[in-house]
Amino acid sequence: MAAALGALLLAAAPDAPWAEYGDVILNRRSEAQGVRPVVFPHWFHRIRYRCKVCHQELGFQMRAGANDVQMTDILDGKFCGMCHNERIAWGPDRCDLCHSGLPGLKSGIVGGAQTSGPGRW
Numbered sequence: 818m819a820a821a822l823g824a825l826l827l828a829a830a831p832d833a834p835w836a837e838y839g840d841v842i843l844n845r846r847s848e849a850q851g852v853r854p855v856v857f858p859h860w861f862h863r864i865r866y867r868c869k870v871c872h873q874e875l876g877f878q879m880r881a882g883a884n885d886v887q888m889t890d891i892l893d894g895k896f897c898g899m900c901h902n903e904r905i906a907w908g909p910d911r912c913d914l915c916h917s918g919l920p921g922l923k924s925g926i927v928g929g930a931q932t933s934g935p936g937r938w
């Protein structure tokens with residue numbers, strides 16, 4: 818299992834920064850809809866949860882920019898909204914904590930072996 822996952826990761830991202838450690842920018846819809854891009858601190862989350870919580874049970878595809886997430890889904894408890902619901906973690910009303918990216922950031926991976934959370938990119 819671990820070896821298979823390692824091979825999968827290498828195949829998925831041969832030269833990109835490692836998503837496991839960096840931050841993932843989600844900006845398929847945000848800026849076009851007038852809010853800042855979303856900065857998702859992958860490392861911060863992945864040290865707290867197993868991969869399969871998000872990549873199997875929640876259905877997040879393991880490819881930056883692959884997931885089409887809308888706020889209605891989050892409010893319905895899907896994607897980020899499974900946890901960001903004021904019970905497991907702070908809720909969807911905290912717009913700026915997720916929509917913290919600088920204008921113009923493209924979907925993809927930024928950063929390296931650190932987490933940064935809101936306010937860095």
Ligand code: HEC
Nearest residue numbers: 843844845846847850886887888897901909910911912915
């Ligand atoms: C827990 C994280 C989180 C919070 C909190 C959050 N969002 Fe989002 N939001 C996202 C993600 C992820 C996307 C999809 C990003 C993309 O691909 O552009 C998104 C997309 C959007 C979009 C574009 C898509 C759509 O559904 O119209 C708008 C507009 C938006 N958010 C507004 C808001 C507003 C306003 C708030 C606060 C009331 C808020 N968001 C709070 C994570 C969050």
Ligand code: HEC
Nearest residue numbers: 830836841862863866867868871877879880881882883884
């Ligand atoms: C809290 C949820 C969560 C957990 C836990 C999580 N991930 Fe992710 N992961 C995401 C999200 C969200 C994305 C970005 C998807 C997007 O951009 O549409 C992502 C993206 C990725 C990518 C894509 C990177 C790229 O280069 O395109 C890989 C690979 C990945 N995760 C691997 C893992 C591994 C391995 C683990 C466990 C060690 C893990 N993830 C744990 C939510 C999570």
Ligand code: HEC
Nearest residue numbers: 855856857861866896897900905906907914915933934935
């Ligand atoms: C499996 C549960 C889970 C999912 C799914 C999840 N989060 Fe979180 N997230 C958490 C928890 C728990 C915290 C810590 C909350 C706290 O400190 O009060 C957190 C914290 C954060 C932080 C703050 C990090 C910091 O440095 O303080 C951001 C930003 C964030 N999440 C964005 C997102 C976005 C965007 C998504 C969807 C793409 C998402 N999260 C999906 C559980 C989750």
